[in-house]
Amino acid sequence: QVQLVxxxxxxxxxxxxxxxSCAFSGRAFSRYSMGWFRQAPGKERDFVAAISRAGGTTYxxxxxxxxxxxxxxxxxxxxxxxxxxxxxxxxxxxxxAADSTISTYTSxxxxxxxxxxxxxxxxxxx
Numbered sequence: 607q608v609q610l611v612x613x614x615x616x617x618x619x620x621x622x623x624x625x626x627s628c629a630f631s632g633r634a635f636s637r638y639s640m641g642w643f644r645q646a647p648g649k650e651r652d653f654v655a656a657i658s659r660a661g662g663t664t665y666x667x668x669x670x671x672x673x674x675x676x677x678x679x680x681x682x683x684x685x686x687x688x689x690x691x692x693x694x695x696x697x698x699x700x701x702x703a704a705d706s707t708i709s710t711y712t713s714x715x716x717x718x719x720x721x722x723x724x725x726x727x728x729x730x731x732x
Contacts, residue, residue, distance in 0.1 A: 610628055610723035612700065612724065614627050615726030623692065625687070626689065635678075636659055638721075640703070640705070643700070645699050651716060656714050667714075674689050675687070695730075704721040
């Protein structure tokens with residue numbers, strides 16, 4: 607059974623940075639595309655970033671392009687999200703997710719992800 611555990615969330619001022627980590631266990635990490643999603647209070651869960659199984663391809667939501675970077679370490683079974691220049695409206699719970707689909711396609715769609723972490727709270731103060 608795949609397990610995902612996020613860490614690294616917290617309180618940061620607008621314009622600041624945070625680095626989220628997601629530890630993967632239970633299966634072969636390198637077989638899964640990985641994604642980050644976030645959910646603001648009272649809103650739907652939105653796509654933030656995704657990375658292919660080998661890490662060679664990345665995708666970003668329009669709102670975070672140029673500020674966030676997704677990466678992975680397949681030796682450490684961990685995916686990261688470096689978030690810079692954070693904005694107050696980016697407050698929310700950030701979720702790590704794994705997609706087991708065997709494909710060259712890296713999904714940005716919530717429904718394609720099979721496994722989810724419990725989330726980590728990010729609060730950006732203005």
